[in-house]
Amino acid sequence: MAVKNIPMREALRQALYEEMLRDERVFIMGQEVGEWQGTHRVTMGLLNEFGKKRVRDTPISEMAIAGAAVGAAMAGLRPVAELMTINFAFLSLDAIINHAAKIHYMFNGQFKVPVVFRAASGWGNQATATHSHTPEPIFAHFPGLYVGTPSTPADAKGMLKTAIRSDNPVLFTESIALYPKPGPVPDDVDLLVPIGKADIKREGKHVTIATYARGVEWSLAAAKELEKEGIECEVVDMRWLRPLDTATLFESFKKTNRCVVVEESLPMYSFGSEIAAQLQENMFDYMDAPIKRVHAMDVPLPFAREIELMALPNAQKVINAVKEII
Amino acid sequence: MAKGISKEQLLNWYHQMVLIREFEDRCDHLYFVDKKITGVYLHLYSGHEATGVGALATLGPQDHVITAYRDHGIAIARGVDPKPLMAEMMGKRTGVSGGKGGSMHLASREHNFWGGYAIVGGHLPLATGIALEAQYNETGAVVISFIGDGATNNGYFHEAVNMAGAWKLPVVWIIENNFVAMGTRVEDSTAQTELHKRAIAYGIKDMGRINGQDVIEVYETVKEAVEYARTNGSVLIESLTYRYKGHGVSDKTYSERFADELRDYQENRDPITLLANRLKKEYKNIEPELEKIRAEAVKIVDESVEFALNSPDPTYEDLIAHIYVEE
CATH class of the missing domain: 3.40.50.970 (Thiamin diphosphate (ThDP)-binding fold, Pyr/PP domains)
Known part of the structure; x- marks a missing residue:
């Protein structure tokens, strides 16, 4: 095709x-x-x-x-x-x-x-x-x-x-x-992605990065850099926030025992909160480190470019988070 | 008496109106006295009967009906069996909505009765969308959407009516103006108390105010509106009516606050009495027939209560069913 x-x-x-x-x-x-x-x-x-x-x-x-x-x-x-x-x-x-x-x-x-x-x-x-x-x-x-x-x-x-x-x-x-x-x-008129199915965008064994949408880009960029230092990240693109494919997430976590959550959105009552809660409730025995979260800063977004970028997540912030738990 | 309306039809309307009144009186009793209807919401249609019955008499089965939370009377006027309606009041598995919707969320797909909705104004764009389907598929169907006077001050009203107007969608918007939105009088809510005039702002047909206590007047006006809407697009009608009970069961002071006005309506402008008087004037010795209709209504409601009381409660399986369409 x-x-x-x-x-x-x-x-x-x-x-x-x-x-x-x-x-x-x-x-x-x-x-x-x-x-x-x-x-x-x-x-x-x-x-x-x-x-x-x-x-x-x-x-x-x-x-x-x-x-x-x-x-x-x-x-x-x-x-x-x-x-x-x-x-x-x-x-x-x-x-x-x-x-x-x-x-x-x-x-x-x-x-x-x-x-x-x-x-x-x-x-x-x-x-x-x-x-x-x-x-x-x-x-x-x-x-x-x-x-x-x-x-x-x-x-x-x-x-x-x-x-x-x-x-x-x-x-x-x-x-x-x-x-x-x-x-x-x-080029397929029946190209369908099942509802509620996550996708592993990069395989790795040291840390699971659970993310979606733009977070995938930052996570893959971070993974590429971390590879140079021998750290292998598994980037799990959740794709659907509901239903949430916890099965794929848990399988990855069983392998890596560590997780960083990356999202473009805000931290309070968030995707990151949910992933962290799911992992501690269901995967506690596999957990070797605290769950880290990378997200937008908890502020309304300003106009000025300099401070707007400060508030946003990026690949470097993902790298830093991974290094904190490896 | 109005031309072209048969005795049989008038008696049918009388039957529906009496049935609605009896159903609502029984709901009230089941809530306050028998404690068989529970919860915090129960909005009765008593007093509005002529508007619902007269309006829905103009529709065919292919047409559509949607309303807000004061929906019991609309469901009955649309021909839904009172048994599953009463079961829904009691939250039973046999209710029209399986006991999951309650008093404010009655619906019957097979009757093209799209429901009662409990967010004020929330059903109005749904009416627009249902009418869009009629236009899209050229079904020739019309939607009647009831609107409380209070909902006309909500953004949904503006957006839904404007969109239906712009797209010439076949909706007959009927404002049931009972002069009080929950507890606030129309004149305290808007400077334009003639609510039908909103039609002018949206460029849709303004069919003015009608006496919503007179089932024949309602029928004749809505009939004209429905025929207009079928080919030309939206129409707005303001039906002046009166609520006999509080906003809902939580409204304990209504009958005191509006005591004189309420008495005047009940004694002089009651829609059922009005129709009975006209029937008696037109047809000699009709009282036994009316009496028989009243007795039948009591029996139907008795049976609906019996059915509901003897119905099972929903189960855990019901609790988790229908969150999504299985696919």
Whole structure:
């Protein structure tokens, strides 16, 4: 099978295009998805291809974009609702959490809600405090919702296609920093990444690095450096924050007995907290060192570049954390 | 009497309204006296019957209905069997929502009754989305979405109605204006107390205010609205009605706070009495038929209570079922 090197945004665009071709019920709604071609160019060309019925520019109405997508999904369509950036999804929280995630359960299985909420996520472009969130763990708190966030173009395509085909609601975030980065993507219309399946992006025996999305990039860079010193890191890309693939995580930990958690998000009540709790509850007998966490500093993000970068995680911070427990 | 509405239809509406009233009175009793309905939420539809019954009489089975948490009467008016409704009130496994939704989350997929929803305004964009499906698949179906007067001040109302207007979606938005949102009067919540005028802002059809105590007026206006919406897009109607009970069971002072007004509605503007009087005026010697309908309603509710009381509680398997669709 042919493999092409394409940026993540193109991989996502392909996923949307192919799933819309495959299933008439799939449509896109969101701000600037049509005429503007997507604020991150993920929906480029789709309006031209599929027309206004299936690529729907919406008013700036985050509550109604999410809520109407829920209603349309209940009624049998398969909406992909783009919330532009995850920062704006805070305005959609009720529709996502109280409705998308609850309706199947609350009405005892009478309705399905096969909706995908897409949003760009991440900080580091002087976007400032209100536009720099990576709040995936907040959404992953709630049963009823799946949360996926890819680190490579191939995963991006496969995960989004799986999300669209799923009968369950999925919150799907895409790291803004990763949009332009290329990677190999198989030319396969049925490229699917199973929901809740982690992926080992690099094998190693000394320490497990549990991470996702942009954290994978920092972790792989750190692993490359640490290799020079004889430290072999196993980089586990969780890919889905819910369901969380603890089986893969535990298998890796049994081998390494050490873990560093790397995430772009904030530390309190976080992905890192959850991984640490899972390991100490279930893997205590295998644990040879404290769990270390690398994350954004616990501050709102400022504008000035110098101090913004101070607050962000990076490969060096991952290296430092690994060295503390080796 | 209104043209084109048969005696049979009027009696059917009378039956539904009496059944709703009886069902709600029994819920009230089961909560406060028998303690068989538990929990903290129970929002009764008593007083609103003509609006729900008159509006839903205009729909076919392919059409859609959605509402907020004051949903018992809407479910009954849509034809849902009172037995699983009463079972849901008691949190039984046989309830319409398996005992997992409760009073505020009644729904019946087979009736295209998409539910009661308990976040004020939260169901309004769902109505927009359900109507989008109708338009997308050209089914010809219409959505009736009920809205409490209080929800018109919520952001969801603005966003959902505006979007439905922009996309010409087939929704009949019916504001059930009972003049008080939880405990706050409409005039204390908005400077524009004629809520139907919001339609003008969204460029959708404003069908004005109707007397929500008069089932015939409700039916005739909503019928016109539904036909309009089927081909032209959204319509807004403001139905003036009155709540006989507190906001919910936690509202203990309602009947004292609004005592005079409440008495006036119950004595002079009760929707069931109004319809009974019109029937009596139109059809001689109809009282025995009305009496029979009232007795039937009591029997149906008796049976629903019996069914609910004898139903099993949900199990651990139910607790963990339907979190996700299995795939």
